[in-house]
Structure formats: C-alpha cells, structure tokens
Amino acid sequence: MTNEALIPVVGVITDIRRDTPDVKTFRVVTPDGKKAFEHMPGQCAMLSIPGVGEAMFSITSSPTNTEFMEFSIKKCGCVTSWLHSCEVGQMVTIRGPYGNGFPVTKDFKGKNLLFIAGGIGLAPLRSVINYVRANRADYGTVDIVYGSRSMDDLVDFKEIQEEWKNEKDFNVYLTIDRPQEGWDGHVGFVPAYVKEVNIPTDRTAVLCGPPIMIKFTLQALLELGFEKTQVFTTLEFRMKCGIGKCGRCNVGDKYICKDGPVFRMDQLEELPSEY
Amino acid sequence: MKKIALSNIDLLYKEIAGAQELYLPVKVAGATNFKKFEDGVEVDIKSLQTVKSAKDLFFPQSEDMMEFKTSGKSIEVIDARKKAEPFVLFGVRGCDLKSFEVLDKVFLAEPVDTMYQAKREAVTVVTLACNNPETSCFCKVFGVDASNPKGDVQATIVSDEMHFEALTEKGEKLLSSLKCLEDCEGKGVEEEKAQIKEKIDALPFVNLDLTNFKGENLMELFNRPEWEELSKACLGCGTCTFVCPTCQCFDIRDFQTNAGVKRFRCWDSCMYSEFTKMAAENPRKNQMQRYRQRFMHKLCYFPSNNDGEYGCVGCGRCVKKCPQSLNIVKVIKKLGGNK
Numbered sequence: 001m002t003n004e005a006l007i008p009v010v011g012v013i014t015d016i017r018r019d020t021p022d023v024k025t026f027r028v029v030t031p032d033g034k035k036a037f038e039h040m041p042g043q044c045a046m047l048s049i050p051g052v053g054e055a056m057f058s059i060t061s062s063p064t065n066t067e068f069m070e071f072s073i074k075k076c077g078c079v080t081s082w083l084h085s086c087e088v089g090q091m092v093t094i095r096g097p098y099g100n101g102f103p104v105t106k107d108f109k110g111k112n113l114l115f116i117a118g119g120i121g122l123a124p125l126r127s128v129i130n131y132v133r134a135n136r137a138d139y140g141t142v143d144i145v146y147g148s149r150s151m152d153d154l155v156d157f158k159e160i161q162e163e164w165k166n167e168k169d170f171n172v173y174l175t176i177d178r179p180q181e182g183w184d185g186h187v188g189f190v191p192a193y194v195k196e197v198n199i200p201t202d203r204t205a206v207l208c209g210p211p212i213m214i215k216f217t218l219q220a221l222l223e224l225g226f227e228k229t230q231v232f233t234t235l236e237f238r239m240k241c242g243i244g245k246c247g248r249c250n251v252g253d254k255y256i257c258k259d260g261p262v263f264r265m266d267q268l269e270e271l272p273s274e275y
Numbered sequence: 276m277k278k279i280a281l282s283n284i285d286l287l288y289k290e291i292a293g294a295q296e297l298y299l300p301v302k303v304a305g306a307t308n309f310k311k312f313e314d315g316v317e318v319d320i321k322s323l324q325t326v327k328s329a330k331d332l333f334f335p336q337s338e339d340m341m342e343f344k345t346s347g348k349s350i351e352v353i354d355a356r357k358k359a360e361p362f363v364l365f366g367v368r369g370c371d372l373k374s375f376e377v378l379d380k381v382f383l384a385e386p387v388d389t390m391y392q393a394k395r396e397a398v399t400v401v402t403l404a405c406n407n408p409e410t411s412c413f414c415k416v417f418g419v420d421a422s423n424p425k426g427d428v429q430a431t432i433v434s435d436e437m438h439f440e441a442l443t444e445k446g447e448k449l450l451s452s453l454k455c456l457e458d459c460e461g462k463g464v465e466e467e468k469a470q471i472k473e474k475i476d477a478l479p480f481v482n483l484d485l486t487n488f489k490g491e492n493l494m495e496l497f498n499r500p501e502w503e504e505l506s507k508a509c510l511g512c513g514t515c516t517f518v519c520p521t522c523q524c525f526d527i528r529d530f531q532t533n534a535g536v537k538r539f540r541c542w543d544s545c546m547y548s549e550f551t552k553m554a555a556e557n558p559r560k561n562q563m564q565r566y567r568q569r570f571m572h573k574l575c576y577f578p579s580n581n582d583g584e585y586g587c588v589g590c591g592r593c594v595k596k597c598p599q600s601l602n603i604v605k606v607i608k609k610l611g612g613n614k
Contacts, residue, residue, distance in 0.1 A: 003389070004340070004354070004356060004388075004389045004390065005386040005387075005388075006340060006388075006527070006540075007340065007341050007352065007354060007356075008352060009352070010350050010351070010352060050343035050345055050350060050529055050535075050536040050538070051343070051345070051529050051531050051536040052529070053528075053529065054527060054529075076554040076555055077553070077554030078554075080554070086348075087348070089348045090348045091348055091349050091350040092350070093343075093350060093352060236553070237551070237553075237558065238550075238551050238552065238553045240525065240526060240527045240543075241525070241527065243386055244384070245381055245382060245384075245388060245523070245525075246524060246525045246526070246527070246540075246543070247523065247524030247525070247543075247545060247572075248524065248543075248550060248551065250545075250568070250572060250576065251558075252493055252497070252576060253490060253493065253575070253576040253579040253580050270493075270494065272493075272494070272497045272571075274558050274559060274564065274568075275558055
C-alpha cells in the first residue's frame with residue numbers, strides 16, 4: 001500500500017532545555033540522527049506519544065538548521081505534560097510538515113520586519129527570526145518586541161541576549177508585565193510598549209501571542225498607522241489530521257491546518273471570528 | 276439489460292456472494308442497515324432507506340490505522356491498515372451514491388486518504404431506483420435523480436422483476452459474470468422511471484431554494500440572527516452527524532491493549548463541545564455556534580471550496596432522526612426560502 005499521511009515516523013528527543021518554569025524546548029531527530037523532514041518557518045508538526053495522544057506544535061527551529069528540529073512547548077494539557085516529564089532518549093512519533101508557514105520568500109523578502117510576541121508566542125517566530133538571520137542579505141531592519149509575565153517567562157532568553165541583540169540592524173525590545181528584582185529593562189504590556197517604541201510604519205509586522213494580546217497589539221499598530229495588509233499572525237486550533245480532512249480546524253471556508261496557520265489580518269476579517 | 280424475478284432474487288445474492296463479499300440492506304432487530312450477505316440474513320431490499328448511510332463501507336465508524344510497540348523509551352510503528360478486497364455494494368439509493376462523490380472530494384484530495392481510497396477502488400456499486408420516495412426526501416434539490424441513480428450498475432424494480440443496466444466497465448464485468456440473470460429489453464423501466472419522477476416532483480421539500488448559499492454570502496449567512504432560534508432546541512446529541520451520509524469529521528485516538536497501543540480513527544461530531552476544546556480554551560463555546568458550524572459547513576463552506584457542490588444530498592435522515600425535530604430543511608427554509 002502507498003504511504004499514508006497519517007502514519008508517523010519515529011523521532012528521538014536528544015536534548016531538553018528548560019526555558020521557563022513551564023516551557024521546555026525539545027530537540028528531535030530520527031533514530032539515525034537526521035531531521036525527520038524539511039520545513040518552512042511557521043509550519044507545524046504532529047508529535048505524539050503512543051497511548052497519551054497526538055498534538056500539533058509549531059516548529060521552533062529554523063529550516064536553516066540542518067541537524068535537528070526544536071519545539072518549544074508550554075506545559076498546559078495532556079500531551080505537553082507528558083513531554084515535560086520525559087527524559088532525553090525518549091522516542092516520540094512525528095509527522096509533517098503542516099500548514100502554509102510565513103511568506104519568507106514572498107511578502108517578507110526585502111522588507112523591514114517587525115516581530116511582536118507575547119509569552120510562548122515567541123516559539124513560532126523564533127523559526128522566522130533565525131531564518132532571517134541565516135539569510136540576512138534578503139531582509140532589512142528587524143525589530144523585535146517581546147514581552148512576558150516575568151523575566152523568568154521569557155523564552156529563549158539566552159539566545160536573545162547573546163545572539164539576537166548582537167545581530168546587525170536588529171533592535172530587540174523586551175518587556176515584562178510587572179517590576180521584578182534583577183530586571184532593569186522595560187516594564188509594561190506589549191501593546192503599550194509597541195506604541196511607546198514608535199516603530200516606523202514601513203515594517204511588515206508579525207504578531208503571535210495570546211488572543212487578548214493580539215487584539216490590543218493590532219489596535220496599537222493601526223493607531224500607529226499600519227495597515228491590516230502589513231500584519232501577519234499565526235493561529236492555534238485543535239487538530240487531528242493536519243491535512244484538512246478531519247474537519248476539526250475548519251473556520252469559515254478555511255482549514256487552519258492547511259490554509260493557515262499563518263494569515264494576514266485582512267484575510268482574517270473575511271472569516272468568522274471563531275478562532 | 277438483464278433481469279431477475281424478485282421471487283428468485285436470493286439466487287442473485289448467493290451468486291454474487293459466492294465470488295466476492297456482498298453488502299446490502301439487511302434487517303436486524305427491526306433496523307435496516309448495510310450488512311454483509313450471509314445465509315439466513317433477512318435482506319430488506321425494498322426498504323427505501325437504511326438507518327445509517329453506506330459511508331460505513333468506505334469510512335467505517337471505527338478503523339485501526341497503526342499499532343505501536345513500546346518498550347522503555349523506544350517506539351516501533353506498525354502499519355495496521357487492512358487490505359481492501361473487492362466487494363459489491365448492492366441497493367444503494369441515488370442520495371447515498373451522491374454522498375460518495377462528496378466524501379471523495381475530502382478523502383481523495385491530496386494528500387489522498389489511502390484507507391478510504393483502497394475501499395473506494397475495491398467496490399462495485401449497484402444502485403436501486405426509488406420506487407416510493409418518502410415525504411422526508413429532498414434529493415432533487417441537490418441535483419440527484421432518484422429514478423436514475425447511476426453507479427456501476429443501475430437497478431430498477433418493475434412490478435415483480437428487477438432490471439439491471441451496466442454503466443461502467445466494472446458494472447459490465449459484474450453483470451456478465453452472473454448466470455442467474457436473463458437478458459431482457461428493459462420493458463417497463465422507462466415508464467417506471469417516469470412515474471418515480473412524477474412522485475418526486477410532488478414531494479413537499481422539492482422547492483427549497485439554495486441560491487442564497489454560496490461563498491460570497493459567507494459572513495452574511497454566518498451573522499444571521501436566526502441561528503439562535505434555529506438551534507435553541509438542539510441537545511448536541513450528534514445523531515444527525517452519525518446518520519448523515521456526508522458527515523466526515525473524525526477523531527484519532529489511542530487504545531491501550533495488552534500487546535501495545537492501537538491508534539484508530541472514528542467518527543466524531545462537530546456538534547460536541549469537546550470537538551474544538553483545547554487545553555487553554557474552546558473557540559466554539561455554545562451549542563448555537565456548533566449547530567451553525569455544521570450547517571454552514573454543508574451549505575456554504577463546502578460549496579465555497581468545491582465548485583458549488585453542497586455537502587448535503589437530501590437523504591432526509593436528519594429529518595427523520597433528530598429527537599428535537601431540527602434538521603437541514605428548516606435551516607434552508609429559514610435562510611434560503613422556497614423557490
């Protein structure tokens with residue numbers, strides 16, 4: 001019989017890094033040490049632990065990483081709790097890639113970029129940001145506004161401090177919700193900070209975070225003079241198949257798993273707000 | 276054309292079943308459904324409609340996909356897809372045949388669903404014209420001609436005989452292999468079809484107007500205030516989705532066995548609150564939203580993605596089975612009206 005898209009391959013977790021109290025980053029390769037498949041930034045993969053369940057995760061690592069894939073995963077449900085309790089060497093199953101990904105070779109190319117993330121929302125953006133770093137000549141200035149509840153909840157803090165901040169024409173703006181000992185950076189919510197930084201409106205913006213953050217940040221961007229056609233985001237929905245057949249992630253005439261998860265804000269306006 | 280006297284039809288079933296598996300309407304404990312033909316079963320070929328549709332044969336209610344052997348930290352994936360053997364599906368009505376086309380658009384779209392595809396390729400479908408359509412039937416609204424249901428072989432009952440016409444190579448092969456059939460001219464078939472058409476035109480729901488249901492009206496239809504009233508009595512039981520020939524939503528689940536873990540898929544329903552529930556939140560929080568999703572999908576989202584083809588075939592099962600008397604006819608009347 002021919003290959004069935006729903007039957008996964010085996011992957012091995014070769015590294016687990018604790019990013020925050022509830023986020024860990026898992027490195028996954030095939031048993032013979034290769035990447036399970038190639039992907040584009042913003043695409044997703046189905047990870048599963050037999051007997052526990054299967055769930056869709058954004059691929060956090062950049063496609064330019066030729067050695068492995070990484071997934072930054074927040075502990076919040078059944079599968080994620082199990083993953084948080086496992087150890088290096090654990091096998092999982094993996095299938096993908098799913099979804100459209102960010103238009104890095106089209107709409108983003110040659111543009112000045114603005115990335116805005118809240119909390120675990122940085123995970124899907126990390127893939128694009130590192131892709132842009134690896135193809136630096138293809139993109140202009142990069143601004144990154146990233147906020148989380150506290151200093152300890154900033155995902156990939158080490159990479160941000162040691163690598164992103166030192167990249168040419170990269171401006172990194174970090175913020176946390178409340179003052180904290182040992183933090184001398186900005187304090188306040190992301191939407192307000194975006195307005196305060198007053199980023200030029202020639203940027204193509206990419207938004208990812210909790211729905212409430214997306215809502216108010218979009219409002220802030222529009223107030224700054226951005227158009228909805230300049231702003232991209234990536235959606236989250238419950239998924240089972242990943243290939244537009246199981247019906248679960250159907251919103252309007254779109255399937256988040258295959259027509260998304262990346263949408264432009266003006267495209268979302270044409271969809272029922274059921275996401 | 277070929278024919279057989281209804282009094283001898285058991286010979287036909289036996290001859291087909293002698294060569295390959297035969298599925299046809301069988302009555303068990305008062306309910307008629309597509310079941311495998313075996314000696315002693317009560318075939319109910321004249322019953323207009325099975326309780327569940329024939330989609331079971333291609334998209335079973337539950338189907339094993341793979342198995343996992345786990346030991347310590349390691350996992351082995353074992354393909355558990357079953358090979359599909361050729362089979363005959365006999366007595367399919369026009370609406371159910373049309374539903375296969377709807378399901379094809381989902382499961383045979385790239386990437387192809389190989390489990391569904393294998394069974395679709397293995398089947399020879401013998402349809403049966405509907406001599407006595409019921410008041411709950413509205414297949415004509417969706418372009419189905421119940422007097423001419425098509426398929427590989429099309430059968431028509433004319434008084435006490437069943438006439439057969441092969442429409443495909445597969446159908447030709449089946450008919451020519453059957454020794455119990457006798458050649459005929461198909462006398463009375465056309466007259467019977469004309470009578471069926473007349474009966475269909477006199478049915479109460481044939482004038483439902485679908486013109487409003489199209490992609491361009493997506494947001495307008497979605498925001499209609501009538502959804503509240505239409506969905507008020509919905510219990511969220513999911514009966515409509517389980518008897519529906521075109522509902523194709525599924526779940527993928529794991530089952531622990533003594534030997535390891537089995538991963539299977541099974542029918543699911545967008546009418547259930549768990550359907551879209553995530554760890555953090557649920558985008559469809561109330562029954563009105565779930566009810567609206569089901570009908571919007573069939574009448575607007577599906578045609579928007581499939582060149583205007585609707586995700587309903589007018590079989591009327593939801594009309595008969597909803598415990599609260601809610602159904603797609605009421606939705607069409609309210610939001611589309613009559614012609």
